[in-house]
Amino acid sequence: MQRVFSGIQPTGQLHLGNYLGAVHNWAKMQQHSDAFYCIVDLHSITTPQKAGSIGRETLRLAQMLLAAGLDPQVCTLFVQSHVREHTECAWLLECTVSFGELSRMAQFKDKSSRHEFISAGLFTYPALQAADILLYDTNVVPVGADQRQHIELTRDIAERFNHRYGDTFVLPTAVVPATAARVMDLQRPSDKMSKSLNSPKGTIDLLDEPTHIRKKIRSAVTDNESDVRFDVANKPGVSNLLSILAAATDRDPNTVATQYHQYGALKDDTADAVIALLAPFQARFSELEADPAQTSRLLQDGADKARELAASTLRRAKTNIGFLSDTY
Ligand code: TYM
Numbered sequence: 001m002q003r004v005f006s007g008i009q010p011t012g013q014l015h016l017g018n019y020l021g022a023v024h025n026w027a028k029m030q031q032h033s034d035a036f037y038c039i040v041d042l043h044s045i046t047t048p049q050k051a052g053s054i055g056r057e058t059l060r061l062a063q064m065l066l067a068a069g070l071d072p073q074v075c076t077l078f079v080q081s082h083v084r085e086h087t088e089c090a091w092l093l094e095c096t097v098s099f100g101e102l103s104r105m106a107q108f109k110d111k112s113s114r115h116e117f118i119s120a121g122l123f124t125y126p127a128l129q130a131a132d133i134l135l136y137d138t139n140v141v142p143v144g145a146d147q148r149q150h151i152e153l154t155r156d157i158a159e160r161f162n163h164r165y166g167d168t169f170v171l172p173t174a175v176v177p178a179t180a181a182r183v184m185d186l187q188r189p190s191d192k193m194s195k196s197l198n199s200p201k202g203t204i205d206l207l208d209e210p211t212h213i214r215k216k217i218r219s220a221v222t223d224n225e226s227d228v229r230f231d232v233a234n235k236p237g238v239s240n241l242l243s244i245l246a247a248a249t250d251r252d253p254n255t256v257a258t259q260y261h262q263y264g265a266l267k268d269d270t271a272d273a274v275i276a277l278l279a280p281f282q283a284r285f286s287e288l289e290a291d292p293a294q295t296s297r298l299l300q301d302g303a304d305k306a307r308e309l310a311a312s313t314l315r316r317a318k319t320n321i322g323f324l325s326d327t328y
Pocket of ligand 1: 005006007008009010017018019020021022023040043128129132133141142143144145146147150180181182183184192193194
């Protein structure tokens with residue numbers, strides 16, 4: 001069975017981009033693979049966080065992921081900071097990746113341009129991400145398009161490590177959805193929908209009320225033309241709505257486009273589809289929210305399972321480098 005691994009940061013709300021670009025696929029893939037899904041809280045502190053809030057956000061995100069369809073009976077859901085092998089392995093990989101490679105990462109360039117304090121952790125972030133993936137002998141990493149570069153770097157790091165120290169890590173491949181791999185902000189369709197964009201009217205949070213979802217989609221920025229066609233370069237706003245509607249109803253955006261002649265009808269149907277898609281998620285979240293202890297227990301079990309695998313891979317990596325063993 002293929003090993004699947006992916007991660008998500010516990011900052012702010014889960015939005016429609018996270019859902020259509022990644023989590024929707026996670027729920028599908030858990031059925032026919034050995035899937036590990038990780039809330040990457042250590043990655044979140046690469047940019048300044050309010051003291052005391054991260055634990056609450058982590059638990060809430062776990063509840064959202066379960067509400068979105070992750071099934072703890074078939075996949076392993078855990079918190080990155082509960083498995084300390086991640087940070088230890090990250091060090092080995094920081095020593096395997098070059099300053100130049102890390103400097104070329106688009107996420108680093110973007111985030112460092114938006115923050116005054118640029119932590120060393122923000123720079124070495126991709127080495128920790130590589131550790132997340134490589135510790136689990138991962139074959140496939142389901143992500144949105146923005147993470148492709150990090151997964152390619154992870155492959156390069158694994159290849160270099162294997163070349164230097166002998167066969168240690170499995171080389172992973174990114175899997176990006178055919179539709180909605182990059183959901184754009186509804187108000188600024190040239191920017192991707194993002195927790196850090198701070199654009200409440202352009203972002204659909206998965207817990208938004210139906211009336212708010214409809215309002216946001218109705219006021220989405222389109223263009224001055226009137227024809228509906230899927231053309232990301234010239235019609236980013238309309239194409240974004242088509243992608244969202246297509247992904248929410250499991251269709252192709254070009255096919256969906258042929259059914260519309262005006263923006264109003266496209267917006268109404270997109271709103272209906274998103275509201276229908278999120279209704280079961282929202283109901284399930286309310287149930288899970290009422291019993292936080294259940295989710296905490298589940299995360300503990302997940303970490304126990306993850307630790308076993310991570311410890312064995314880390315041991316292999318350290319042995320192959322040739323560190324003096326701590327046992328006789
Ligand atoms: P993060 O937390 O920013 O996002 C989680 C997942 O959501 C996808 N995504 C999107 N997809 C489509 N359209 C969007 N607008 C959009 N915004 C976000 C992301 O591509 C991602 O798949 N570095 C990662 C977290 C990470 C990770 C890992 C991922 C840490 N370790 C190991 C995979 C494997 C991140 O910041 O994702």
